Amino acid sequence: MNVNTETSGNSLVVALDGRVDSSNAAEFNAALETATADSDLGVVLDCENLQYISSAGLRVILTTAKSLQSSQRKFVICTLSNPIQDIFVISGFDQIINIQGSRAEALATMEA
Amino acid sequence: MSATRSIQIDLGAPELPRLAAAVEEMAETEGWMPDLAFQIQLVLDEIGDNLVEHRAQAQSTYMMVTLDSRDQAVTVEVVDDGIAFDPTADAPAADVTSALEDRPIGGLGLHLIRTLMDKVDYRREDGRNILTLVKHRTP
Numbered sequence: 001m002n003v004n005t006e007t008s009g010n011s012l013v014v015a016l017d018g019r020v021d022s023s024n025a026a027e028f029n030a031a032l033e034t035a036t037a038d039s040d041l042g043v044v045l046d047c048e049n050l051q052y053i054s055s056a057g058l059r060v061i062l063t064t065a066k067s068l069q070s071s072q073r074k075f076v077i078c079t080l081s082n083p084i085q086d087i088f089v090i091s092g093f094d095q096i097i098n099i100q101g102s103r104a105e106a107l108a109t110m111e112a
Numbered sequence: 113m114s115a116t117r118s119i120q121i122d123l124g125a126p127e128l129p130r131l132a133a134a135v136e137e138m139a140e141t142e143g144w145m146p147d148l149a150f151q152i153q154l155v156l157d158e159i160g161d162n163l164v165e166h167r168a169q170a171q172s173t174y175m176m177v178t179l180d181s182r183d184q185a186v187t188v189e190v191v192d193d194g195i196a197f198d199p200t201a202d203a204p205a206a207d208v209t210s211a212l213e214d215r216p217i218g219g220l221g222l223h224l225i226r227t228l229m230d231k232v233d234y235r236r237e238d239g240r241n242i243l244t245l246v247k248h249r250t251p
Binding site: 021022023052054055056058059062063065066070084086087092095096097 | 223
């Protein structure tokens, strides 16, 4: 699992790649906290290269979404593969987290 | 094509990656579609995580997973030696509808299993929990 962060316009883009499961969920959580600390920008989590995520990883995403919301920062997730998009929908995350098809679309919603 | 394989996991050791590797291998040799491989991997991860997390209170020591891949369906049987626990009945329903600020963290594992699999059966036999999951291969 790897997390790379860059600033694009008024957003932090966090690109997640690899696999997230119970063995590295704590590491993923710490990486997200580090990536989003010391900033008040909105966050785009780009999952284009995310191959796998279990509910241990979904917990981290929900925790992050709650924490960003409580500090009035936008949070958008983009570029989910089909099976991952399915588990987001089954988990009801699509009702509470802004999910976009591409990074460009995600960044466009950050401008609005 | 068909194949059957059993993997025994010591719940007190970090052995779940061995299970993931066995699923990956069977997915490849049996030509599973990527979505099927992902879903089988996921449900076994969720079951394994639960068993490892609750092993002390459940008094369980191992899980035995049997993967059975046929043309029509993949059947996964998970046996553990813990106290009786029926995940199809004893687990609370997941909250997948509350607003973000009210949404509880966790509780999604069993919900994913029940939703992704076509059939989930539980039985108690000889002091063991036996969970049988079936996923059809043809839509």
